[in-house]
Amino acid sequence: MDIKVNVREAPGDCYVVDLSGEIDVYTSPKVKDAIGEIIDRGVYHLVINLEKVRYIDSTGLGVLIGGLKRVREHGGSVNLVCTNPQIKKIFDITGLVKIFGIFESEDAAMKALV
Amino acid sequence: MNQPVEITAEDLVELRIPCRAEWVALARLAVAAVANRLRFSIEDIEDVKLAVAEACTAVIQHANHGEAIALTCETSLDALRIRVRDAGRHVGDRARSIDLDEARIAGLGVFLIRTLMDEVTYDVDPETGTDLVMVKRLHGNH
Numbered sequence: 001m002d003i004k005v006n007v008r009e010a011p012g013d014c015y016v017v018d019l020s021g022e023i024d025v026y027t028s029p030k031v032k033d034a035i036g037e038i039i040d041r042g043v044y045h046l047v048i049n050l051e052k053v054r055y056i057d058s059t060g061l062g063v064l065i066g067g068l069k070r071v072r073e074h075g076g077s078v079n080l081v082c083t084n085p086q087i088k089k090i091f092d093i094t095g096l097v098k099i100f101g102i103f104e105s106e107d108a109a110m111k112a113l114v
Numbered sequence: 115m116n117q118p119v120e121i122t123a124e125d126l127v128e129l130r131i132p133c134r135a136e137w138v139a140l141a142r143l144a145v146a147a148v149a150n151r152l153r154f155s156i157e158d159i160e161d162v163k164l165a166v167a168e169a170c171t172a173v174i175q176h177a178n179h180g181e182a183i184a185l186t187c188e189t190s191l192d193a194l195r196i197r198v199r200d201a202g203r204h205v206g207d208r209a210r211s212i213d214l215d216e217a218r219i220a221g222l223g224v225f226l227i228r229t230l231m232d233e234v235t236y237d238v239d240p241e242t243g244t245d246l247v248m249v250k251r252l253h254g255n256h
Binding site: 024026057059062090 | 142160167168175225
């Protein structure tokens with residue numbers, strides 16, 4: 001069980017966070033730290049790519065919600081890239097599809113950033 | 115993961131893990147293996163994995179970390195019954211002074227368990243710990 005986090009700068013004053021692996025109570029602090037560091041640098045427009053995430057639980061969702069709350073305080077936004085049906089289902093049943101922008105591709109997520 | 119096999123009788127699988135975050139993945143894998151043997155669909159196996167992980171996470175976040183988490187999986191021909199228990203005294207939410215956001219996320223975990231499983235009874239007592247029983251039925255969609 002592991003999580004890999006890669007942060008890269010993208011055109012348009014935004015950053016992409018690539019996550020790979022499983023996000024649970026053990027690994028979510030690493031994701032929280034990575035997202036927090038970017039926001040601390042003053043970046044408020046993020047795309048978080050979940051295409052290579054095999055599993056996420058409520059602690060992972062909590063980290064994403066926390067990041068979204070922080071950037072929204074600065075007029076920012078977080079869009080997600082998610083193609084895994086099981087993970088999309090978790091966002092559906094928790095109602096988080098209504099607060100995150102969820103896209104099938106990174107291009108679409110980037111274009112939709114406010 | 116093991117190949118599915120015919121379940122012809124009720125079986126009992128027990129696992130005890132330390133009450134720490136790094137062991138939750140093992141609990142997930144163990145219940146997934148049991149559900150796979152019952153020929154649950156991939157989607158239902160994922161549901162069971164998440165429900166068990168949420169139950170373990172709730173225990174870890176509220177119990178004293180010295181205690182173990184006991185998982186019991188009872189199989190039958192058409193269902194998987196999972197019991198998650200810890201025997202530790204819980205650190206009260208007031209004593210731990212959790213904030214509103216943390217409480218909401220904890221509520222999300224319980225919501226997921228109740229949504230993904232077919233039957234759930236959930237008892238959290240500050241003195242006796244957590245006792246969660248959940249059932250996932252074989253829906254014949256495999």
